[in-house]
Amino acid sequence: xxxxxxxxxxxxxxxxxxxxxxxxxxxxxxxxxxxxxxxxxxxxxxxxxxxxxxxxxxxxxxxxxxxxxxxxxxxxxxxxxxxxxxxxxxxxxxxxxxxxxxxxxxxxxxxxxxxxxxxxxxxxxxxxxxxxxxxxxxxxxxxxxxxxxxxxxxxxxxxxxxxxxxxxxxxxxxxx
Amino acid sequence: xxxxxxxxxxxxxxxxxxxxxxxxxxxxxxxxxxxxxxxxxxxxxxxxxxxxxxxxxxxxxxxxxxxxxxxxxxxxxxxxxxxxxxxxxxxxxxxxxxxxxxxxxxxxxxxxxxxxxxxxxxxxxxxxxxxxxxxxxxxxxxxxxxxxxxxxxxxxxxxxxxxxxxxxxxxxxxxx
Numbered sequence: 001x002x003x004x005x006x007x008x009x010x011x012x013x014x015x016x017x018x019x020x021x022x023x024x025x026x027x028x029x030x031x032x033x034x035x036x037x038x039x040x041x042x043x044x045x046x047x048x049x050x051x052x053x054x055x056x057x058x059x060x061x062x063x064x065x066x067x068x069x070x071x072x073x074x075x076x077x078x079x080x081x082x083x084x085x086x087x088x089x090x091x092x093x094x095x096x097x098x099x100x101x102x103x104x105x106x107x108x109x110x111x112x113x114x115x116x117x118x119x120x121x122x123x124x125x126x127x128x129x130x131x132x133x134x135x136x137x138x139x140x141x142x143x144x145x146x147x148x149x150x151x152x153x154x155x156x157x158x159x160x161x162x163x164x165x166x167x168x169x170x171x172x173x174x175x176x
Numbered sequence: 177x178x179x180x181x182x183x184x185x186x187x188x189x190x191x192x193x194x195x196x197x198x199x200x201x202x203x204x205x206x207x208x209x210x211x212x213x214x215x216x217x218x219x220x221x222x223x224x225x226x227x228x229x230x231x232x233x234x235x236x237x238x239x240x241x242x243x244x245x246x247x248x249x250x251x252x253x254x255x256x257x258x259x260x261x262x263x264x265x266x267x268x269x270x271x272x273x274x275x276x277x278x279x280x281x282x283x284x285x286x287x288x289x290x291x292x293x294x295x296x297x298x299x300x301x302x303x304x305x306x307x308x309x310x311x312x313x314x315x316x317x318x319x320x321x322x323x324x325x326x327x328x329x330x331x332x333x334x335x336x337x338x339x340x341x342x343x344x345x346x347x348x349x350x351x352x
Contacts, residue, residue, distance in 0.1 A: 014333050015216045015241075015270055022235025023346045030344025036278055038226040040191045048242040048258055050214040053231045059198025062232075065191075066224040069245040071258040077303045078254035082224055082247040084293065085305065090280055094191055102212055104266055117260065121326050127253045129261065150297050157190050168206025170199045 034063035036090065042066070043086045045142070046098035047073035047105075051165050054098070058170075066092060072105040073098055074130045074138065075145040080152060087154040095152075097142050097160035098170065099135040106133060135162045139173040210239035212266065218242070219262045221318070222274035223249035223281075227341050230274070234346075242268060248281040249274055250306045250314065251321040256328060263330040271328075273318050273336035274346065275311040282309060311338045315349040 042065035046054050054060065054067050066086045068079055075097075086092045110129040118124040132138035139160035146152050161170040218241035222230050230236065230243050242262045244255055251273075262268045286305040294300040308314035315336035322328055337346040 015218050016272055016333055016335055019218075019234040019236070019272065020346060020348075023233055023344075026233050026235065027340075027344040027346075032227070032344060033278065033342040034227045036225075036227075036280060042191050042195075043224075048219075048244045048262070049212075050239045050241050050243070051208065051210050051212075053236075053238050055229045055231060056238075057199055057202055058195040059202065060195070060229075062229050063226050065226050066247075067226070067245050068224045068247075069243050070254055071242075071244075071261040076254045076257075078246055078252045081252075081301070081303055081305060084301070085247040085280065085289070086224070088289070088292070089284060096192055096195065102209065104212060104261065108265060113261070113264070116264070117327060121329065123326050125257070125260070125327055127257055129257060150299050151293060151301055153297065157192055159192055164203075166209040168199075168203040168208060170196060170203075172196075 038063065038065050038090060038092055040064040041092045042094045042096060043068060043083055043092040044096045044098065045069070045073055045075065045079055045083070047071070047100055047103060049100055049103065049165075052098065052100055052163055057163060057168065058096070066090070072103065072130050072132065072138065073142070075142040076130065080146075080149050083146070084151045087152060093154050093156040095146065095155055095158045097139055098163050099139050099160070100163035100165055101135065102165050103135055105131050106135070136173045140176050214239065214241050214266060214268055216240040217268045218270045218272060219244060219259055219268040220272045220274065221245070221249055221251065221255055221259070223247070223276055223279060225276055225279065225341070228274065228276055228339055233339060233344065234272070242266070248279065248306050248308065248314065249318070251318040252306065256322075256325050259322070260327045263328060269330050269332040271322065271331055271334045273315055274339050275315050275336070276339035276341055277311065278341050279311060281307050281314075282311070312349045316352050
């Protein structure tokens with residue numbers, strides 16, 4: 001970490017450096033290690049949104065549940081990979097899907113996003129950006145993708161929710 | 177949520193139901209909403225491991241940083257997708273990669289994992305399982321994948337760490 005000079009001219013710390021200082025405090029009070037397999041046999045798939053602290057929003061204690069996150073909380077091959085590993089090697093069976101209100105994925109279309117990248121660098125991504133226009137509909141889409149995957153075979157419970165960033169509440173998504 | 181019958185015969189609650197009860201307590205004290213773009217302009221890519229509470233381990237406050245997680249904390253197309261959206265649409269520039277000690281990804285090989293799936297269901301996944309034998313080497317691999325991606329173009333800082341599940345400490349991975 002960078003240090004202040006004796007003449008009190010501050011060298012700007014990156015946020016990463018600030019987080020490392022926070023981690024030193026965290027480690028000083030850390031009580032570990034816990035076992036590797038999630039003790040509650042749960043895997044959560046949630047949006048990467050900064051306002052969604054999954055541990056606090058669900059009351060997760062350390063060691064209880066796998067937490068998988070990406071832009072939108074969508075289910076692509078990489079979430080299927082993570083869920084297959086979670087279930088087959090580490091014994092999870094319940095899956096909780098979390099999208100949320102005021103999501104960035106509602107603010108663009110795949111076509112515009114990819115055209116913007118192509119305009120900047122000359123190359124269009126071969127992957128889908130996975131934007132969506134309705135969080136509830138996309139939770140149902142994620143449920144369908146998991147149900148249709150042949151690789152996620154140990155599921156005892158699969159439920160989807162939309163987290164309300166104004167109230168902190170998880171609202172369950174019903175079948176269409 | 178299921179309720180107890182009057183004869184006190186308990187219907188077993190799923191863990192999901194218990195977490196929903198926790199969420200009701202969380203929402204009762206919730207103070208929102210916060211703005212959509214991460215206020216610290218940071219994106220974290222971390223393993224899904226249950227023992228790694230990213231918000232607590234880094235001292236993240238709600239609203240500060242995107243948190244992307246998967247099995248291993250590896251970088252595949254879906255993490256490139258999430259980082260591209262994070263940077264291009266929501267203004268993040270710093271990236272923090274976190275693998276950890278005692279990781280499940282150290283306990284198998286891709287070939288064995290995929291053969292086991294094929295034995296159960298008759299179909300072999302077309303995707304890589306992304307197992308690895310050394311967390312530090314795989315952090316370097318993740319850094320290289322991001323550096324080589326044409327779609328992640330706004331990075332001001334890219335650093336990788338191994339979280340020690342015994343001590344809670346983040347140890348930085350140096351260049352090879």
